[in-house]
Each structure stands twice: as structure tokens, then as C-alpha cells.
Amino acid sequence: MRRWLAGLALAAVGCTAAAQADTAPQRFKVCQDPNNLPFSNAAGQGFENKIAELFARELALPLSYYSFPQRMAFIRNTLRFKLPGEDYRCDVVIGVPAGFDQVSATKPYYRSTYVLVFPKGIGLDAVKSSADLLSLPADRRKKLRIGVYDRSPGSEWLARHDLVDQGVPYHILNADPAQYPGEIVERDLAGGKLDAAIVWGPIGGYFAKRVRDRDLVVVPMTAEPGLKFDYAMAMGVRYGEPQWKQRIEDTMIKLRPQILAILNEYGVPLLDDAAPAPSR
Incomplete structure (x- = not known):
């Protein structure tokens, strides 16, 4: 599965991110693995690439990627990576387990x-x-x-x-x-x-x-007592950026039919509806 979901126990490793100023991004900058089909690759052939393209068009932002192999410390080397005097290299991870505590995870968009x-x-x-x-x-x-x-x-x-x-x-x-x-x-x-x-x-x-x-x-596969096979997937942003996170969730809701079409095209087995509810 995607590398941190092949063993979901690894995704439970806790980490605290420093709060950052919640400024409006000027680009839709995506953190990705460059060789991780069906999720993403450097040629933009994964379903997360197609979802990123949808978001960039909807948000009227230029799309760019920052690539790093999805091994250990992926989040630290992508979403939280920044050199003095520079902007963050990327602002969103398109696929993380719901509740993944290394990021501020959105509501799930598929399961x-x-x-x-x-x-x-x-x-x-x-x-x-x-x-x-x-x-x-x-x-x-x-x-x-x-x-x-x-x-x-x-x-x-x-x-x-x-x-x-x-x-x-x-x-x-x-x-x-x-x-x-x-x-x-x-x-x-x-x-x-x-x-x-x-x-x-x-x-x-x-x-x-x-x-x-x-x-x-x-x-x-069928779940058994004490053995879970199904997982909800969300998007991830940095902690301390609630406005950006809300913008991602609102766009996710608006683009729900197109997102589902992409997932179906890629053969993703989908369980019950994991669409986030509109904010009140």
C-alpha cells in the first residue's frame, strides 16, 4: 500500500509541529512521493496527482510539487521542511490516514x-x-x-x-x-x-x-475482532493553519463527485461514504 499505510502502526508515531502563520498560499504546493503509484509519481500519473490538479483549478492557484521518497520522516522533509529565509516547499499532503497526528488532518474524503x-x-x-x-x-x-x-x-x-x-x-x-x-x-x-x-x-x-x-x-478483506482492514483517508496540512485547512475541506466537499470519479477510474475499492459534512 502507500508506504506509510503498508504498516499502519508506523503512522501512529506521534509528533508535535510548531504553529505557523496562517497565510493564504500563492500556489497549490503539494508534498508527494515521486515513485508511489497509484498515489503519485513525478510524471503526475497518480490519482492524488489528478485530485491535486482538480484543487489547483478550483482554487485558481498554480500547481507545484515537492517530491521526497515516502520513507521515514516524510512529513519532516516535506510539509515541515523550510530553510531560513525561505517559504515552505509544500503546503498539503493529498493522502494521509484520518487522524494522523504528524499533520493537521482534514475530515476524510474516502475510505x-x-x-x-x-x-x-x-x-x-x-x-x-x-x-x-x-x-x-x-x-x-x-x-x-x-x-x-x-x-x-x-x-x-x-x-x-x-x-x-x-x-x-x-x-x-x-x-x-x-x-x-x-x-x-x-x-x-x-x-x-x-x-x-x-x-x-x-x-x-x-x-x-x-x-x-x-x-x-x-x-x-473482512475485519475481525481486534484486526482492522478498513481505513479512512484525509488530507494533511501544517498545524496552526486553520483557515487553509478549512479552505481545503470546503473545496473537498465541492469537488466530491469529481474526486469519486477519479478514485473509481483508478480502481480504488470504496466503502461507505466518507465525504466530510459541510461546515456550519
């Missing part, structure tokens, strides 16, 4: 879930839920190779259901700048190295559509 992705025709066609996978004959389950990101809900699910030996772990944080989160689906699952993968929904939905030579099935 998705982890998914199970597998090719048709390998004996899993009857699987319509995570429970169906668990109901497979024991000898069939033991032969599965299931790709998961380490320290993610997917890896926890495998451990909970005695499927650790079937898991093929992938690192959440990879030092290789050429690595991107969809490789687990587009390269290894499509290439036959894996039988299935459990990934964040936007990654699974997008790359399942992008693979042309195999028909991939996307099945939402």
Missing part, C-alpha cells in the same frame, strides 16, 4: 480496505471473502504463496490463522528508490511467483486493472 488479490484459474475462483480462503481444504491452503507487507494487517491476519508458512514477506520500507508498492501485484503475482497477495485496496485495485496478461480478482 478503503485491504484486499486479497489472486489470478483466476488457479483454484481460488470460489473465494469471495477472506472466510472462503480459510475454508479451503487444508492441503490446498498449505500450498499457497501469499505475498504480504511485513507489519501490516495482512501479515497479522496470516499469523492469526496459522498461515505464516504460506506468507511471502515484503519490506514496508525499502531503501531502493526504484521500488514501488505495486510490484507485489504487477510483477510477482502476475508473474506467477505468488498465488495471492494481501495489499492496501488502492494498490490492489489499480494494479489488478493494469495487468493485461492475467485476469486478477480483487476481494475485500
